[in-house]
Amino acid sequence: MLEQLQISDPMEEIIGLQSDFLGSRSMEVRKTLGQFFTGSIVSDYMASLINKPKSRTVHILDAGAGTGILTASTALRCLGLGCKTVHAVLYELDSKAIPNLEQSLVIVQNAFSAQRCTFSFEIRCEDFVLARPDKDESIQAFDVSVINPPYFKYSAKDSPYAKVAADLYYGDPNIYASFSAIVMACMKDGGQMVTITPRSFTNGLYFKGFRSYLLTESALDLIHIFKHRDKVFKNDNSAVLQENIICRFVKSSAKQTVTVRSSDCDASINNAVQEQYSLELIIDSSNDQRIIRIPESAYEANILRKAETFSTTFEGAGYFISTGRVVEHRTRQYITEKTGLPNSVPLYRPHNVTPLIATWTGGHKKEVSFMLNDGHEKHTMKNGTFVLLKRFSSKDEKRRLVAGVHLAKDHECELIGFGNKTNYIGLSSGKLTKTEAYGLAAIFNSSFMDRYFRCISGNTQVNATEIRIMKFPTREQVKKIGKQAQKLKTVKTSDIDLIVNPVLGVMGTI
Structure with a gap:
C-alpha cells in the first residue's frame, strides 16, 4: 500500500x-x-x-x-x-x-x-x-x-x-x-x-x-470546438495538427437538441460561447453518411440552415468529383522537370490551382510534365474542361476551398495529368462548358460555400465524399453565376460574393 x-x-x-x-x-x-x-x-x-x-x-x-x-x-x-x-x-x-x-x-x-x-x-x-x-x-x-x-x-x-x-x-x-x-x-x-x-x-x-x-448506441448532446488547433495540449511540446473537439455522449438516450460551445483552449474554456441547435441541423439524416455538422457560431448556423434550403446536392445536380489519378511517389519514372518535351503532357499540382483559374505554363519552378511512356494510361486522362479543387487545406488557413477552371483549349494535347492532391470536377453526363465551369469555380470560391464547408468538414483534406453529398445550387443557377464570373477582371472574394450571393439568395446570410 x-x-x-x-x-x-x-x-x-x-x-x-x-x-x-x-x-x-x-x-x-x-x-x-x-x-x-x-x-x-x-x-x-x-x-x-x-x-x-x-x-x-x-x-x-x-x-x-x-x-x-x-x-x-x-x-x-x-x-x-x-x-x-x-x-x-x-x-x-x-x-x-x-x-x-x-x-x-x-x-x-x-x-x-x-x-x-x-x-x-x-x-x-x-x-x-x-x-x-x-x-x-x-x-x-x-x-x-x-x-x-x-x-x-x-x-x-x-x-x-x-x-x-x-x-x-x-x-x-x-x-x-x-x-x-x-x-x-x-x-x-x-x-x-x-x-x-x-x-x-x-x-x-x-x-x-x-x-x-x-x-445508434448513444445521444450526442454536447460538442465543444476550439478556435485554434495548436492550443489544446498546452502541457505537451508536440505539434498536434488535427482539429480536436470535446464531445459528450449519453448511452441509450434520445435527445432532440445538441449544445455547441466554442472557445480558445485557455482559461476562457469555461466561458465558452454556447448555442443550442436542433438535432436535425447537427446530424445530417438525408443520406447514409450521418455526417455531424458543427457550426462554430450562430452566424455559421444560419449559413448551414440556408444551405439546407437548396433543392439538390452536388451529385444530384449532375456533377461528379474525382481525385487526380497521378500519385507522384508511385509514378516517379513518368515525371520530369523538363517541360515541353515531345511525348509529354502537363501535370497539374496544387500550386497550379488558384481562385477561378488553374494555369500551367511550364515556367514555374514547381511545374513538371508527365511522360507518356508505356503504362501511362492508368494515370492520364482525356484533356477536357474541368474545375480543379485543391484537396488539402487546414482550419487555420484563410480558405478551405480553392477552385480554378482548367480549359481544354489551354493545352494542345489530347491527354492531361492531374495529381492526386487535387480533385477534378465535371459533368456526370456530357462536357462542361466554359460558362458552367466558371460558375462552379465561383461557387466554391465564395464566402458562403467556404463557410458551409467548414461546418460539415473538420478534415485537413477536401474529400470527394463530402462534396458529393453537400447541398448545392441547381445547374441553372451555376450557369447564371458563370456568365458573370468569367467576365471578372480581378479575382477577389468580395467580387465573387457580389455575383454568387444574389443568385443563391443568401445576401442577408453573409
Whole structure:
C-alpha cells in the first residue's frame, strides 16, 4: 500500500506528477504510443461536463489513463456533486507511467477521505482495446468515462488492432475510434462518455461505420470546438495538427437538441460561447453518411440552415468529383522537370490551382510534365474542361476551398495529368462548358460555400465524399453565376460574393 499523502490542493500535486513523467519520456516514444497528454484546464473542463450519476457507487472507466489526470478530475467532480463512493478502473499500457499514476490516485483517495467519502481504484497494465473489457462479464458496467484516447493509424491487414472492434462497427479508421467504441460498449444505460478526439470522425467515408455505431448506441448532446488547433495540449511540446473537439455522449438516450460551445483552449474554456441547435441541423439524416455538422457560431448556423434550403446536392445536380489519378511517389519514372518535351503532357499540382483559374505554363519552378511512356494510361486522362479543387487545406488557413477552371483549349494535347492532391470536377453526363465551369469555380470560391464547408468538414483534406453529398445550387443557377464570373477582371472574394450571393439568395446570410 502506497503511503498516504496529505496535500491541500489535490490537482496541483497531480499536475506535478504528470509534468515529471512528461520530462522523463522522449517525444519519439510518446508518438509511438499515440500519447498526447491532457492539461489540467482541459481535464477539469471535461470533468465538469459530467452530470451527477444516479448510482450509489459511481464506476469510472479510464481507457488510457496516463498519469491519471482525467480520472482525478472526474473523481473530484463526482465528489463535488455529492457522490460519496467512487470506484475507478484504469487501463494503461505504458508500464513507465504506473508509479506516477498510482501516486495520483492515492492523492485522490486522500481528498475523498478528508470528506469521509471513499475512492477506490484498480489499475490494469494492459492494452485496453485488445483486452475488450466489454466482453468480460466479471466487469461491472460503468457510469462515467472521460477519455483522451491515443491517436494513430494502423494497418488493416496485419496490425493486432485490425478488426478487433468489427462486432461494433465496420472499418479500421484510427485507434481512437476503437477506444471510443469499446468504452461506449462498457457503459451502462444512461452512462456518460466525454471524449477529446480529432474532429475527423464527424465526416468522411473511413469513419462512417464508427459514426453510425456511436449515434445508434448513444445521444450526442454536447460538442465543444476550439478556435485554434495548436492550443489544446498546452502541457505537451508536440505539434498536434488535427482539429480536436470535446464531445459528450449519453448511452441509450434520445435527445432532440445538441449544445455547441466554442472557445480558445485557455482559461476562457469555461466561458465558452454556447448555442443550442436542433438535432436535425447537427446530424445530417438525408443520406447514409450521418455526417455531424458543427457550426462554430450562430452566424455559421444560419449559413448551414440556408444551405439546407437548396433543392439538390452536388451529385444530384449532375456533377461528379474525382481525385487526380497521378500519385507522384508511385509514378516517379513518368515525371520530369523538363517541360515541353515531345511525348509529354502537363501535370497539374496544387500550386497550379488558384481562385477561378488553374494555369500551367511550364515556367514555374514547381511545374513538371508527365511522360507518356508505356503504362501511362492508368494515370492520364482525356484533356477536357474541368474545375480543379485543391484537396488539402487546414482550419487555420484563410480558405478551405480553392477552385480554378482548367480549359481544354489551354493545352494542345489530347491527354492531361492531374495529381492526386487535387480533385477534378465535371459533368456526370456530357462536357462542361466554359460558362458552367466558371460558375462552379465561383461557387466554391465564395464566402458562403467556404463557410458551409467548414461546418460539415473538420478534415485537413477536401474529400470527394463530402462534396458529393453537400447541398448545392441547381445547374441553372451555376450557369447564371458563370456568365458573370468569367467576365471578372480581378479575382477577389468580395467580387465573387457580389455575383454568387444574389443568385443563391443568401445576401442577408453573409
